[in-house]
Amino acid sequence: MSLLALKERSAAHPAGRTPKVEFRNITKRFDSTEALSVVSFAGMAGSVHAITGENGAGKSTLMKLLAGVYPPDSGEILFDGRAIRFDSPAAARAAGVSTVFQELTLLPNLTIAENLFLGREPRRFGFADRSAMRRQAHAVLQRVGVDLHPDVTCGDLAIAEQHLVEIAKGAAAQADIVIYDEPTAALDAPGVDKLARLIEDQRRAGKLVFYISHRLDEIFRLCDMTTVLKDGKHVRTCPTADLTHDALVSLMVGRELARLYPERGAKPSTAEAALRVTDFVARPGGAAVSFAVARGEIVGLAGIEGHGQREIIRALAGLAPHMAGGALKFDRDGSAKPLGGSIVATARAGVGFVPEDRKTEGLYQPLSIQENIGLGMLRGASMMARAKIDRNRVRALMQQMNVRARDDRQSVSSLSGGNQQKVMIGRWLASGVDVLLIEEPTRGVDVGAKAEIYRLLRAFVDAGGAALITSSELTEHIGLCDRILIIREGAIVAELAGEEATEETVMSYALIGRPPERASR
Amino acid sequence: MSAVSVRRLGRTGLGLVSLGLPLAMFVLLSARAPDFFGLQNIANVNSQITALLIVALGQLVVALIGGIDISVGSVVSLTSVLLVLVDPALAVPAALGAACAIGLANGIGVAFFNVHPLIMTLATMTFVQGLALLFVSSAGGTAPAAVVMLARASFGGFPAAFFWCVLAIGVVSIILYKSRFGLRVFAIGANAQSAALSGAGVSGPRIACYILCSLAGAVAGIYLTGRIATGDPTLGQAFGLDSVTAIALGGVQLSGGVGSVAGAVLGTITLGLIANGMNLLGVSPFFHAVVTGCLLLGAISLQRRKVIGV
Numbered sequence: 001m002s003l004l005a006l007k008e009r010s011a012a013h014p015a016g017r018t019p020k021v022e023f024r025n026i027t028k029r030f031d032s033t034e035a036l037s038v039v040s041f042a043g044m045a046g047s048v049h050a051i052t053g054e055n056g057a058g059k060s061t062l063m064k065l066l067a068g069v070y071p072p073d074s075g076e077i078l079f080d081g082r083a084i085r086f087d088s089p090a091a092a093r094a095a096g097v098s099t100v101f102q103e104l105t106l107l108p109n110l111t112i113a114e115n116l117f118l119g120r121e122p123r124r125f126g127f128a129d130r131s132a133m134r135r136q137a138h139a140v141l142q143r144v145g146v147d148l149h150p151d152v153t154c155g156d157l158a159i160a161e162q163h164l165v166e167i168a169k170g171a172a173a174q175a176d177i178v179i180y181d182e183p184t185a186a187l188d189a190p191g192v193d194k195l196a197r198l199i200e201d202q203r204r205a206g207k208l209v210f211y212i213s214h215r216l217d218e219i220f221r222l223c224d225m226t227t228v229l230k231d232g233k234h235v236r237t238c239p240t241a242d243l244t245h246d247a248l249v250s251l252m253v254g255r256e257l258a259r260l261y262p263e264r265g266a267k268p269s270t271a272e273a274a275l276r277v278t279d280f281v282a283r284p285g286g287a288a289v290s291f292a293v294a295r296g297e298i299v300g301l302a303g304i305e306g307h308g309q310r311e312i313i314r315a316l317a318g319l320a321p322h323m324a325g326g327a328l329k330f331d332r333d334g335s336a337k338p339l340g341g342s343i344v345a346t347a348r349a350g351v352g353f354v355p356e357d358r359k360t361e362g363l364y365q366p367l368s369i370q371e372n373i374g375l376g377m378l379r380g381a382s383m384m385a386r387a388k389i390d391r392n393r394v395r396a397l398m399q400q401m402n403v404r405a406r407d408d409r410q411s412v413s414s415l416s417g418g419n420q421q422k423v424m425i426g427r428w429l430a431s432g433v434d435v436l437l438i439e440e441p442t443r444g445v446d447v448g449a450k451a452e453i454y455r456l457l458r459a460f461v462d463a464g465g466a467a468l469i470t471s472s473e474l475t476e477h478i479g480l481c482d483r484i485l486i487i488r489e490g491a492i493v494a495e496l497a498g499e500e501a502t503e504e505t506v507m508s509y510a511l512i513g514r515p516p517e518r519a520s521r
Numbered sequence: 522m523s524a525v526s527v528r529r530l531g532r533t534g535l536g537l538v539s540l541g542l543p544l545a546m547f548v549l550l551s552a553r554a555p556d557f558f559g560l561q562n563i564a565n566v567n568s569q570i571t572a573l574l575i576v577a578l579g580q581l582v583v584a585l586i587g588g589i590d591i592s593v594g595s596v597v598s599l600t601s602v603l604l605v606l607v608d609p610a611l612a613v614p615a616a617l618g619a620a621c622a623i624g625l626a627n628g629i630g631v632a633f634f635n636v637h638p639l640i641m642t643l644a645t646m647t648f649v650q651g652l653a654l655l656f657v658s659s660a661g662g663t664a665p666a667a668v669v670m671l672a673r674a675s676f677g678g679f680p681a682a683f684f685w686c687v688l689a690i691g692v693v694s695i696i697l698y699k700s701r702f703g704l705r706v707f708a709i710g711a712n713a714q715s716a717a718l719s720g721a722g723v724s725g726p727r728i729a730c731y732i733l734c735s736l737a738g739a740v741a742g743i744y745l746t747g748r749i750a751t752g753d754p755t756l757g758q759a760f761g762l763d764s765v766t767a768i769a770l771g772g773v774q775l776s777g778g779v780g781s782v783a784g785a786v787l788g789t790i791t792l793g794l795i796a797n798g799m800n801l802l803g804v805s806p807f808f809h810a811v812v813t814g815c816l817l818l819g820a821i822s823l824q825r826r827k828v829i830g831v
Binding site for chain 1: 532695699700701703704705707708710711712715716717718719720721722778779
């Protein structure tokens, strides 16, 4: 453990008390990306401990290590000073760790009572004791303040109710450590109050509560300790009382932008729109958004995950129906084609969609690079046309994109993430579309490949194309985009020029819908 | 409370079709076939469907975790062969032991090596059928006297088949509805990942389900061999797929998590009544298969698919 971390810990926790949980030099990688890098800090019994940071900072990964979902690659987790290692969620639960996962884990075909006690059913004569299960479930639901019958099947509940039951499930386990992963994402205000009371009860009962959130209000309201993670590294652990809103935001974003990004092009003199979106409602009951993307421009839809950026770009791509409004794609000759009907119509209108999950949605994994890119070239050809792929063009494109592969016959599944991403984008470049809708252009890609992908996208718009991207990385928006539209609760709350935007302003708009206090003062 | 109990029907998969089909068949046959209600005919139907019922109950358990086991028919055949080959005192334990081994192999292949259940059980089906034919190339031999007695005797006016059915339904009901294991079966079938995150082991119950299904095949094989009193290496050939037909007619969903013992029973009765009715009405047995196929497609199309997790 580093000296600094030691010092911080002893400052945070009065000497003499062994921490309930201590993380020591935890490192975890997924493929080539390091999700957590030498993270060390501790949590004390009887405290509510916030784990916060930007999207992708490693918060959920860290808690999943504690919950036994997967083991750390190196480093150790100590319980009451003793090193422990869980090989399954069941083992972590048996050791007293209860987790309320961000994604719902309720089983839709079981009743509330069955869900609450799955994995540790009360038993009588070796059989599941259903009356005891119902009784105990009723007690737990009352404690949490959920007015639902234990015999109701969970699949019949509304989403907000399911989240409350998920929280009750965490409370039902008699655990010393309770982890909440973004528990309020789907809760309404009364639900949040119920959760706050429950957490306070758990704190008083001497439990250690880890509370993952990037909602600053909740952190200041509920948590007495705060740990900030950034890019998988530990930034600071300190009492929440020592922090202000602004101090916390700058801890979350504090990082220098490397020269990762290409120069922005000259502002297009005549803003010739390639894409115009008008009063577009992407999800039921959502807000309407209107914006345009001009040729020569990269526009980013920024915001916290789950606030509707994904729905907007997917509805524009025609993957999901939109509720109201419309979107037009303008060709160079000025003719307009409507967007958002179906994915086939989108491609026919000359708009390419690059999905975030290249493994399952984007690439034909077992096929070769040549075939993956060639499928883009064949766009618009008749089904019965001879499928001849111009290999010279594929090779030229591979060279231009700097795809590192043996040759164009190598299967895409054997490429690294960055090279796969290039092939996916290359397919659309080869197809001759002039508007790209891109989700997470560089997810799971190393820094070198990132820079190359940014360069490719910039070259694409410089040649008269237009791109709309979503990304969970703020720095990507700020470094790459000409304009950033910040989405909060489905609506555009601000539009910033890429040059002027800082992580603080973008985060502030995304989190609380207004500029940071320093700027407004 | 009544609203609650109606809602709970959701995971049984029982619906208008699975309940109405056997009933409609019943009404139709009692109107058109005068012999249908004879005590003799009812007993006939019972003994005809007993083996399929037992196999279908095993298939149900596997379907609930989202699997399928088409090797169970071969297990019936192998059991029949073992019963006439092995020393009478050891014949039944040998058959049950072989079934356990086959189920274990299926379960390990699916749970640990991620082989698709259809491929895994297709492989064991082929292997086990070959094994049975290697042991005995055609029907012959004598089944142990005790087995014959258990399958053919009647008690208090009820044929043995009736007790075999009651026992099988009782055992599987207790496993699925009363045990902790049963609850996990439904949970894993709905979403294995969520079940694992909730602290319910996944691989163990999966393997156990395949073993249970193979054991059901062995029990059905014992019953059938007792009835015909001789060994037959192709005795179970139809059961692998017929049992899937039966549970599908009974509203069990092959994607897992939705189904019931009642559904498996009703589906089997439907199939039994079709066969029996066509027989009574003098329809060609080949036409029987045509009708079953159409009925299966029609019934499944009419059942609103209970989408889990959306």
